[in-house]
Amino acid sequence: MLNRYPLWKNLMVVFTLIIGLLYALPNIYGEDPAIQISGARGASVDMSALDVVTEDLEKSQISYKSIAFENGAVLVRFNDTDTQISARDILNDELGEDYVVALNLAPATPSWLESIGASPMKLGLDLRGGVHFLMEVDMDAAMEKLLGQQEETFRTELREAKIRYRAISKTDTAVEVRLRDAEQMAQAERELAKLHPDMVFTDSTSNGRFVVSATFSEERLKEIRNYAVDQNITILRNRVNELGVAEPLVQRQGANRIVVELPGVQDTARAKEILGATATLEFREVDSSADLAAAMAGRVPAGSEVKTTRDGRPAVLKKRVILTGSHITDASSSADEYGRPQVNISLDSEGGSKMTAFSRNNVGKLMATMFTEYKDSGERDENGKVILEKHEEVINQATIQTALGRNFRITGIDSAAEAHNLALLLRAGALIAPISIVEERTIGPSMGQQNIDMGVQACLWGMLAVMLFTLLYYRKFGLIANMALMMNLVMIIGIMSMIPGATMTLPGIAGIVLTVGMAVDANVLIFERIREELREGRSPQHAIQQGYANAFSTIADANITTLITAIILFAVGTGAIKGFAVTLSIGILTSMFTAIVGTRAVVNFIYGGKRVDKLSI
Incomplete structure (x- = not known):
């Protein structure tokens, strides 16, 4: 028919x-201005946090539409964006650095639609949705880090050249080498100048002090600043890709600022934490011969320094860094044979060679894994620039059982969520220089x-x-x-x-x-x-x-x-x-x-x- x-x-x-x-x-129901409260560094949030948030909002007489515990975070919905921003400022002050408080847009989809997985489509930044971050690269910290690396490089090079020196230290803009006499000073200056043509060397003699100062040339300084910003942009793009954001914008603004726009982001708390984190690892040898009590009293052996473990105990580590996070090519989180969280590390060829050489010669000794990150101190300097605080802690101290290669693991991590976040940061790359979020806002249509x-x-x-x-x-x-x-x-x-x-x-x-x-x-x-x-x-x-x-x-x-x-x-x-x-x-x-x-x-x-x-x- x-x-x-x-x-x-x-x-x-x-x-x-x-x-x-x-x-x-779901698209006809729209979205509610909201605040999402999650634990810092991937830590979990329990129901007690919900009670604390409710108490803080009621004490400040901030009205809210609803408050709930969803997907391991506290989500508070508001009727308008003005109330949302006011509540964000209050909760930031009240909760402290143990929590991440971030602006959000929460779908107002009914529960019966959510039960079948229905949700509104994500809108781009030109159609009312997304988060805008303005980030500033800390050039002073970048220079401090670079000068610290040069300090260690000078030690190695002078030692290999058999040139004796009294001390090597760094200032805000230079690395200074103190020598015994004028002959050694001239010899050291010739050797270092030959190895570092991009640096300017000057010598000075006063009060029996023979000092060679090394500073970077203006051309090299400009190159360092541009490299720091460009490399951070690349790493931020990698981190955005890890977050799975569609059509993101990561671009440079001015000399040392970066704009990041994330359209349609739902988990803004995690986005803020992952993008703003300046985390890396350093592997160092533990100074087992040091007297811990004497070191705590200020008598630290030369070439060593005191650091703190996660549980607040002191640890004496050698200053020389065996390896930094810049050699990490891949990182993934998993559980060890006892179900404890761990991060599996893969190194590049250079890093693998360094780790193999060190571990082969130090079997039976302790090696420490130190986690370093920069956090917003909440204060600004006279120029209005955010002051970052450096936080360092020893994650673990493990005995080297055998020669390590390009693949190994680190343990001593508090939770699986923290191991996952740490692996993500290391996989996406450690930022060349610390960055601070100087502006964060949900943005409406750009047009x-x-x-x-x-x-x-x-x-x-x-x-x-x-x-x-x-x-x-x-x-x-x-x-x-x-x-x-x-x-x-x-x-x-x-x-x-x-x-x-x-x-x-x-x-x-x-x-x-x-x-x-x-x-x-x-x-x-x-x-x-x-x-x-x-x-x-x-x-x-x-x-x-x-x-x-x-x-x-x-x-x-x-x-x-x-x-x-x-x-x-x-x-x-x-x-x-x-x-x-x-x-x-x-x-x-x-x-x-x-x-x-x-x-x-x-x-x-x-x-x-x-x-x-x-x-x-």
Whole structure:
């Protein structure tokens, strides 16, 4: 029988429409301004934190919409952004550094939709959503770190050249080498200048002191500053990729600032912690021969220093660093044979050689793993710059049982979440210089609310114009095409909401508007073919059958070539171009389904298996 779909095809169309409608539905509920409170450095938050947050908000007379414990964090929803920001400032002061307090936008989706995994689609920064971080690179800390490395390098080089020296120390801008006499001073200056042509060496003699000072040339200083910012940008991009953020923006602003924009981010607390953390590891030898009590009293052996373990106990470590986190190529978290968290480390070839050489010669001795990070002290200097505090702690002290290679593990970590975060930071790379978040805000449309409204209106007015034309020109068949258009829009929104990481942007709206026209174009081809068949004297049933069959190849060719173009745009494009390509690709596929399968199902339902004398087309 002509123009009859089997039951399974009709059920497929109905099922597809219902699924698209269900997953598109959360978008009408919007989002609530919220604050997310999670534990610092991946630590877990229990229900007691919820009670503390509730008490602090009520004491400050801050009204909130709801407060709940969700996914290991406390989430507080508010009615407006002003209250949200006020509450953030209060909770930051009250909770201290043990918690991460971050702004968030929480979906207001009903629980029955959440139970099936439905959530609103993520919006780009130009469509009211996302977080903006303005970060500042601490150049002073970068210089201090570099001068510290030069200090150790000078020690090694002078020792290998058999040049005796009294002491080597660093100032804010230079490394100073104190020698015994003028002859050694000249010898040391010649040797170091030969090895470091990018440094400026000067010597001075006063009060029996023979000193060689080494500073970086202006060209080298400029290169160091640019390298610090550029390398931090690269590492931040790696960390953003680890977070799985769609269409992020990480770019330089001025001499020492970096802008990070994360569209559609939900877990902003973790994003803030991962991006702002300046964490790295140092492997050092434990000075087992040192008298711990004497070291605590200030009598520390030369070449050693006192550090603190996680449980507050002192540890005497050699100053010489065996290896730094810069040699780490991969890191992953797991559990050891006793179920305790650990981080598995892989080194590059240079790092592997250093670790092998050291461990082979020091079997039976203790090696310490020291974790270093910089935190915001909450204070600013006279120039308004954030003052960072350096926090160091010894994670573990392990006896070297055998020669270590490029792969080994570190233990002594408090929780699996902390091991996971530490592995992520080390895998993405340790920041060359500490960075501080000088500004954090949730940002609305970059092009203004008016432009967003105009984009939505363009889509709606475009659809209305097309629907009016098809209704007047094709009558009942035009009404069927309009139903397909509405179904097409619902399916695009539903699919965009279902795809993890997909972000709707203003260019994405343009892609939807374009697919509306393309969907109607397919229906026009089909309807005109049906008219041709009717003019040639075919019966209405045969005209419908031949119209859909003959138009299919033309529609498929046109849409496939456009789809290939969209795929190429997605592959080579960035930012807004990718957003346009995503919605265009989805729109092409859904429009083909609704125009060919969807309208055919409705036409078959109305006309199929019946005696029809005339078509309303």
